[in-house]
Amino acid sequence: MYNVARSPSALQTSARRRRTATTWxxxxxxxxxxxxxxxxxxxxxxxxxxxxxxxxxxxxxGEVTWIPRPAMWSNxxxxxxxxxxxxxxxxxxxxxxxxxxxxxxxxxxxxxxxIRHKFxxxxxxxxxxxxxxxxxxxxxxxPQYILFSKLQWTGxxxxxxxxxxxxxxxxxxxxxxxxxxxxxxxxxxxRIDGAGEMWIWYKxxxxxxxxxxxxxxxxxxxxxxxxxxGPVIYLNDPNLYTLQIGLSMFRNTSDVTWQxxxxxxxxxxxPVVILFAAFQRYFVEGAAVSGIKG
Numbered sequence: 663m664y665n666v667a668r669s670p671s672a673l674q675t676s677a678r679r680r681r682t683a684t685t686w687x688x689x690x691x692x693x694x695x696x697x698x699x700x701x702x703x704x705x706x707x708x709x710x711x712x713x714x715x716x717x718x719x720x721x722x723x724g725e726v727t728w729i730p731r732p733a734m735w736s737n738x739x740x741x742x743x744x745x746x747x748x749x750x751x752x753x754x755x756x757x758x759x760x761x762x763x764x765x766x767x768x769x770x771x772x773x774x775x776x777i778r779h780k781f782x783x784x785x786x787x788x789x790x791x792x793x794x795x796x797x798x799x800x801x802x803x804x805p806q807y808i809l810f811s812k813l814q815w816t817g818x819x820x821x822x823x824x825x826x827x828x829x830x831x832x833x834x835x836x837x838x839x840x841x842x843x844x845x846x847x848x849x850x851x852x853r854i855d856g857a858g859e860m861w862i863w864y865k866x867x868x869x870x871x872x873x874x875x876x877x878x879x880x881x882x883x884x885x886x887x888x889x890x891x892g893p894v895i896y897l898n899d900p901n902l903y904t905l906q907i908g909l910s911m912f913r914n915t916s917d918v919t920w921q922x923x924x925x926x927x928x929x930x931x932x933p934v935v936i937l938f939a940a941f942q943r944y945f946v947e948g949a950a951v952s953g954i955k956g
Contacts, residue, residue: 710924710928711928713920714921714925715733718921721920738928740922740925741926747929750905750907750908751905754886754905757823758883760819765826766875766879768828769836771863772837773838776838777841791835837874837878893907906930
């Protein structure tokens with residue numbers, strides 16, 4: 663019997679195989695954990711879709727049915743025509759689109775001002791801006807309503823849209839963190855070429871900040887699209903109602919048709935899901951980069 667020493671290349675191959683096996687093991691654990699979390703998170707959405715396709719008999723049968731037979735796709739048509747969802751969709755699109763425009767313009771200007779201009783008390787002012795995030799919305803609701811009623815803005819979209827054009831602490835902070843990572847040489851080169859601050863903001867900063875802007879746009883759109891409290895407080899004309907108010911109409915009757923509620927909820931959820939899927943790359947990149955800068 664002879665003991666033959668293993669060559670260095672054999673030892674390296676063995677070590678590499680062990681590292682590969684360990685890597686695949688932890689990747690498998692991560693996939694299992696994330697799959698479990700995904701199932702937990704997606705459960706309400708799957709149940710909502712299943713419920714939207716059921717009949718009254720299936721809904722109250724007491725049996726858990728994931729795939730209704732037959733599937734009542736007509737529930738979506740009935741839910742759409744039961745309430746004036748066409749008008750409410752147009753109203754909500756106008757409302758959410760205006761909020762997105764105001765949010766992007768105002769907060770990008772605020773963030774640009776904080777990174778490009780050094781003035782006395784800048785850091786203190788920025789700290790005060792962030793401090794407003796700790797004020798609950800319920801505290802300012804009554805003063806805001808009194809202000810807008812004095813301005814005779816109630817009954818219109820002005821109380822819902824105009825505040826978006828005056829900045830938001832969270833969005834300004836998010837954009838400021840992203841702007842801080844932009845190369846300073848670009849600003850100096852544009853300034854040497856004679857560009858003004860607004861030209862630099864529009865032609866240099868905004869085109870380079872698409873990921874952060876997409877993140878802010880998606881957040882603000884989702885907030886306006888799903889807003890219920892604001893439209894309920896300020897809108898009193900049925901022709902101006904939004905989708906969330908239309909959805910509540912299914913629950914204000916003594917006989918709640920839950921399959922119609924769920925079908926309408928699917929309609930309302932789809933635009934946000936489609937937007938996130940379309941801009942997922944920008945959203946993930948903007949959220950990741952903005953979170954580590956500064």
